[in-house]
Amino acid sequence: SQTIHQWPATLVQPVGSPLSLECTVEGTSNPNLYWYRQAAGRGLQLLFYSVGIGQISSEVPQNLSASRPQDRQFILSSKKLLLSDSGFYLCALRELARSYEQYFGPGTRLTVT
C-alpha cells in the first residue's frame, strides 16, 4: 500500500523567511498529488494539485508555489513567509489505478512568527 512522508513535522519560521516543505510517496506510481492547508484546526483549503511531473495547478493565488520535480516528490515553497501562512499543511495522493479517494500524509505544522 502507499505511504506518504512529510517533513518537517513542525516548523517555526520568522516572517519574511523562505519555506520549503517536502512530500514524498512510496508504493505507488504516477499518482495525483495535492497540497492542502488547514487553518485553525478546521477547514481544509486545496492549494495546489499535480497530475504529473512538472504539472502544477494552483487553486488559490497566494504567497506560495509548488513543484513536482519527480513522480513521487511534491514540494511546497515560499520566498517570503507571511503571518497568514501559518497552518497545518497536508499532502495527499490519489492513485489513478484505484478509486477516487485521496490518502493524506501526517502533515506539517507551520508557525510563522
Place this chain on the structure above:
Amino acid sequence: AQSVAQPEDQVNVAEGNPLTVKCTYSVSGNPYLFWYVQYPNRGLQFLLKYITGDNLVKGSYGFEAEFNKSQTSFHLKKPSALVSDSALYFCAVMTLTGGGNKLTFGTGTQLKVEL
C-alpha cells in the same frame, strides 16, 4: 460550484449510543461523496465513499453512511459509539476536472463520545 455543508460544529453522544454526523451536498451532476476522520495533529483518514450503487455504504471502524438523493444528504452513522471515535469528521464532495479530481471539504464536525 460544488459544496458540502456540515450544520453541526460539535456532536456529543454517550458511549454505546448510536451516532449521526450530518452532511448535505450541492452538486451539478452525479455526486461523489466521502467521509474522513482526523485525530489531533494528524492527517485525515479515509472512512468511506459513495460513488454509485447501494445507498447504504459501509466503511472503516464500523461506520456507515446513507446517501439520500431526494434530501441531498450523506449522513455518517455508527450503531454504537466508542470513546475512541472522538475526533473531527469531514464530509467532502469530489469535482471531476480533467484528471485533478479535487475534493471540496465541509467545515468539519467535532464528535465527542463520553462515558
